[in-house]
Amino acid sequence: MKEHFRQSRLLAVLALLLAALALTAVGCGGDDDDDDAAGDDTTAVDTSGGEPTDTGPINVAIMTDCEGAFGFGYELDIGGAQAALVEYAGATANNPETPSDGIEGASVAGRDIEIVGYGCGDDTADTALVETRRLMEELDADIMIGPLSGDEAVAVANYAVDNPDKWFIIGTAGSQDPTLQIAPENVFRYHGDGAQWNAGLGEIVYKKLGWRTAAIIMDDYSFGWTSGAGIIADFCGVGGEITSRVFPPLGTTDYSSYVQQLPPPDEVDGYFWVVGGTGTGAALQAFEQQYGQLNAEQHSGNLFLAFLGNFEAVAPRLVGAYFGGFGTGPGLQTEQALAYEEIMNGVYPELPAADGFVYNYYNAAWAMVQGLEASGGDLATLGENMPRELMSGYEVTDSDDNVVTSGGIVVLDDNRQAIQDQYPLQIVEGDDGNPTTVVVGMVPNVDQTFGGLFTPESPPPGREQPACEDVDLPWENNIRVVENGEVTEELIEE
Amino acid sequence: MMTPAAKQAAERAIAGAALLIVALGPLIFSDYWVSFILTQTFLLGIAAASLIFLSAYGGMISLAQTALLGVAGFTLGNLVTDTSSKGLNLGWDPWLSVVLAILITVAVGLVFGALASRSTGIYFLMITLTLGVLVYYFFGQVTEVSGFSGISGIARRAPGLVGGGSDPDRLYYTALILAILVYVLIRFVLRTPFGYALQGVRDDPVRMASLGYNVTLHRTLAFGLGAFFASLSGVLYVWWNGQIDPASINLQNTVDLLIIAVIGGLARVEGAWLGAFAFVAINNYVRDVSVPILGGSFNTVIGFIFLAIVLVSPDGLMGIWDRLTTGRRRPAFGATVEPAAATSGGAARGTSGQVGGHGTKEPPREGGGK
Numbered sequence: 019m020k021e022h023f024r025q026s027r028l029l030a031v032l033a034l035l036l037a038a039l040a041l042t043a044v045g046c047g048g049d050d051d052d053d054d055a056a057g058d059d060t061t062a063v064d065t066s067g068g069e070p071t072d073t074g075p076i077n078v079a080i081m082t083d084c085e086g087a088f089g090f091g092y093e094l095d096i097g098g099a100q101a102a103l104v105e106y107a108g109a110t111a112n113n114p115e116t117p118s119d120g121i122e123g124a125s126v127a128g129r130d131i132e133i134v135g136y137g138c139g140d141d142t143a144d145t146a147l148v149e150t151r152r153l154m155e156e157l158d159a160d161i162m163i164g165p166l167s168g169d170e171a172v173a174v175a176n177y178a179v180d181n182p183d184k185w186f187i188i189g190t191a192g193s194q195d196p197t198l199q200i201a202p203e204n205v206f207r208y209h210g211d212g213a214q215w216n217a218g219l220g221e222i223v224y225k226k227l228g229w230r231t232a233a234i235i236m237d238d239y240s241f242g243w244t245s246g247a248g249i250i251a252d253f254c255g256v257g258g259e260i261t262s263r264v265f266p267p268l269g270t271t272d273y274s275s276y277v278q279q280l281p282p283p284d285e286v287d288g289y290f291w292v293v294g295g296t297g298t299g300a301a302l303q304a305f306e307q308q309y310g311q312l313n314a315e316q317h318s319g320n321l322f323l324a325f326l327g328n329f330e331a332v333a334p335r336l337v338g339a340y341f342g343g344f345g346t347g348p349g350l351q352t353e354q355a356l357a358y359e360e361i362m363n364g365v366y367p368e369l370p371a372a373d374g375f376v377y378n379y380y381n382a383a384w385a386m387v388q389g390l391e392a393s394g395g396d397l398a399t400l401g402e403n404m405p406r407e408l409m410s411g412y413e414v415t416d417s418d419d420n421v422v423t424s425g426g427i428v429v430l431d432d433n434r435q436a437i438q439d440q441y442p443l444q445i446v447e448g449d450d451g452n453p454t455t456v457v458v459g460m461v462p463n464v465d466q467t468f469g470g471l472f473t474p475e476s477p478p479p480g481r482e483q484p485a486c487e488d489v490d491l492p493w494e495n496n497i498r499v500v501e502n503g504e505v506t507e508e509l510i511e512e
Numbered sequence: 513m514m515t516p517a518a519k520q521a522a523e524r525a526i527a528g529a530a531l532l533i534v535a536l537g538p539l540i541f542s543d544y545w546v547s548f549i550l551t552q553t554f555l556l557g558i559a560a561a562s563l564i565f566l567s568a569y570g571g572m573i574s575l576a577q578t579a580l581l582g583v584a585g586f587t588l589g590n591l592v593t594d595t596s597s598k599g600l601n602l603g604w605d606p607w608l609s610v611v612l613a614i615l616i617t618v619a620v621g622l623v624f625g626a627l628a629s630r631s632t633g634i635y636f637l638m639i640t641l642t643l644g645v646l647v648y649y650f651f652g653q654v655t656e657v658s659g660f661s662g663i664s665g666i667a668r669r670a671p672g673l674v675g676g677g678s679d680p681d682r683l684y685y686t687a688l689i690l691a692i693l694v695y696v697l698i699r700f701v702l703r704t705p706f707g708y709a710l711q712g713v714r715d716d717p718v719r720m721a722s723l724g725y726n727v728t729l730h731r732t733l734a735f736g737l738g739a740f741f742a743s744l745s746g747v748l749y750v751w752w753n754g755q756i757d758p759a760s761i762n763l764q765n766t767v768d769l770l771i772i773a774v775i776g777g778l779a780r781v782e783g784a785w786l787g788a789f790a791f792v793a794i795n796n797y798v799r800d801v802s803v804p805i806l807g808g809s810f811n812t813v814i815g816f817i818f819l820a821i822v823l824v825s826p827d828g829l830m831g832i833w834d835r836l837t838t839g840r841r842r843p844a845f846g847a848t849v850e851p852a853a854a855t856s857g858g859a860a861r862g863t864s865g866q867v868g869g870h871g872t873k874e875p876p877r878e879g880g881g882k
Contacts, residue, residue, distance in 0.1 A: 142759035155544040169661050173755055176664045239660035267653055268660045
């Protein structure tokens with residue numbers, strides 16, 4: 019009897035397992051035309067060109083990270099993208115506090131917009147590919163807004179090459195390859211890459227702090243190299259010299275051995291820190307243990323100085339230090355910036371509008387809405403109808419000149435990559451006595467090629483790329499001073 | 513409870529039906545299932561089969577199989593691509609590159625085997641884990657051959673015959689055929705004198721050594737054969753995924769392969785593909801599940817499912833089947849998993865709690881011993 023009961027239990031377990039697997043197979047198998055993850059007739063769009071033959075919903079996926087170094091950006095990214103759909107596509111947020119609870123009622127050009135899924139990456143290309151395939155092939159998304167980080171964007175751009183009937187608007191990614199070396203025609207990016215974000219920083223430390231020689235420590239992967247490339251190109255472009263490059267592996271937590279590879283403080287004028295995630299704080303603390311308290315005028319870096327716990331960890335000793343931006347101008351007082359922040363605050367009041375993740379995903383979704391409106395909802399002609407100019411919140415110039423206005427435009431280059439104003443930052447003491455950050459400069463119309471230094475044929479950023487050369491950058495000697503959120507006519511001078 | 517003959521007949525009927533279904537896969541399943549779920553199942557199953565082969569028949573639980581998969585993938589990527597922004601970009605002939613990738617992986621596997629095969633138990637586990645981590649950092653830090661960003665665009669350089677990213681059905685059938693070949697080859701090898709000797713080494717290396725067998729050599733050669741299987745999986749992986757980077761062979765993926773083998777059943781090679789299917793399907797479809805009480809993380813849910821499988825059946829999904837058909841009781845945790853060999857022909861002494869193969873003194877059962 020006992021034996022019989024045990025076997026029955028085993029049979030029940032096996033049957034349940036098989037039933038679950040079979041249900042999974044049935045639910046997701048079968049002919050593609052019946053496989054509609056959104057629960058609607060969304061897939062009968064004629065993508066062969068001509069007039070749209072379907073008025074059913076357009077499937078949109080938002081790909082971001084929910085794990086890994088940028089997992090904190092999950093709600094920020096979704097919120098940014100969905101806020102644009104609320105503002106420009108008539109959607110309603112289901113929960114103002116939790117963007118991932120979704121939206122309802124979005125439509126453009128007479129076609130409903132369905133968010134079919136949110137991708138959950140972990141900062142690795144492999145997971146990004148798995149999630150992208152799930153979103154595009156299983157959930158049958160037509161357009162993907164995302165992914166989040168550099169290597170993910172490289173993988174997605176390669177995926178886009180093999181899937182030319184799908185559309186990809188990069189959410190936030192700093193790698194250069196997706197829109198320079200790979201550059202498929204169905205991939206768009208309405209923000210700068212990691213190098214662009216750092217434009218102007220080298221010139222500022224050269225002129226304001228008198229740096230002539232510097233060492234750089236950067237993560238040993240594509241984003242670290244690209245971010246570092248922007249600093250190197252800019253600093254060397256105005257006559258500075260990079261005397262040492264150090265490359266800690268991705269995921270390093272103990273930086274002491276890498277700090278020892280750097281020249282001591284009396285041999286260089288300063289250091290550029292380009293170590294990601296929580297690495298900047300740990301790396302600077304390792305430097306302090308080696309050489310004593312930080313001298314703020316000797317340290318600079320990329321956007322990670324203000325990320326995660328880094329700021330709290332080292333900012334009190336770095337008041338006065340300059341660092342690279344994120345394509346946003348926090349505190350900018352232009353009409354366009356204030357209007358954008360009002361929209362974000364109205365939809366998701368708890369999200370920081372000036373955060374680069376929020377801003378970039380917002381712009382990507384807004385561009386998508388404009389593209390769909392222009393194409394009349396026809397996915398086949400979306401590519402040619404995607405906007406080549408976008409009046410995003412923090413722009414103050416356009417591509418033709420560097421005239422400062424109350425609102426400018428992001429312009430796409432021939433590879434569908436943004437030419438964008440950039441905003442270097444400085445750590446200062448706030449009114450409450452605690453360190454905070456302010457925008458100190460506006461670098462106009464930064465393009466991905468750095469005036470021709472980076473090309474599809476040139477080696478992509480790497481350990482030794484670019485070389486430290488005195489090149490003429492388009493924005494050299496043309497960085498505007500920003501004071502109290504106002505872009506002035508004054509230029510950054512020595 | 514079935515008689516051995518009835519069980520064998522039932523298994524053959526199930527295997528035949530399964531083969532028929534997967535042979536008609538593109539006609540039955542959606543494109544996503546063909547190109548993603550099933551193709552991934554076949555290639556991960558091959559990698560898991562390499563682990564189960566070493567574990568069940570060599571008494572060696574290797575944590576280097578994922579790394580060997582990576583060696584093949586990175587080698588192929590370096591040799592075959594000509595437009596990737598990383599790696600050597602040699603742009604060689606796709607077939608020549610495949611052959612070289614497999615040969616290099618087998619050579620690396622033999623070196624790994626030679627290094628690890630003198631140890632047993634937890635020491636073998638740790639050495640192979642170390643080798644796996646070494647491979648991870650090699651491809652991460654030697655930027656000439658990869659770097660942490662990896663090599664991309666490999667699928668576009670796949671031979672036309674196998675399709676790569678451009679023709680998922682061809683790649684599906686390529687993976688299916690290779691999975692069948694690997695299974696048949698493992699079954700064949702186990703019936704050769706080498707296979708019998710290997711199982712003897714697994715069961716009692718001291719006795720085998722005293723009989724004049726070179727225990728280390730047998731283990732090393734088995735490791736080389738496991739590397740061959742892993743290399744096939746690696747080649748399929750980069751054709752399927754299009755790119756490979758060190759994160760593809762990191763510690764998590766190393767553990768994932770072990771999980772596949774365990775939930776499939778470490779005692780029988782068939783479990784490799786069953787475990788791979790369960791792993792891929794669960795990972796894919798539980799991602800949308802959010803259970804607030806578990807913190808809302810789908811990974812927690814996935815972990816609980818795998819835990820439940822192992823709790824119900826420490827010898828995996830194949831163990832459930834074996835107990836249903838033979839009436840055996842569930843083995844206690846840590847106990848040696850008895851082989852279900854008599855009818856399956858896949859005689860294997862599982863190694864739960866017997867890492868390294870020590871502790872049992874029974875003669876090998878595969879085919880009745882040498």
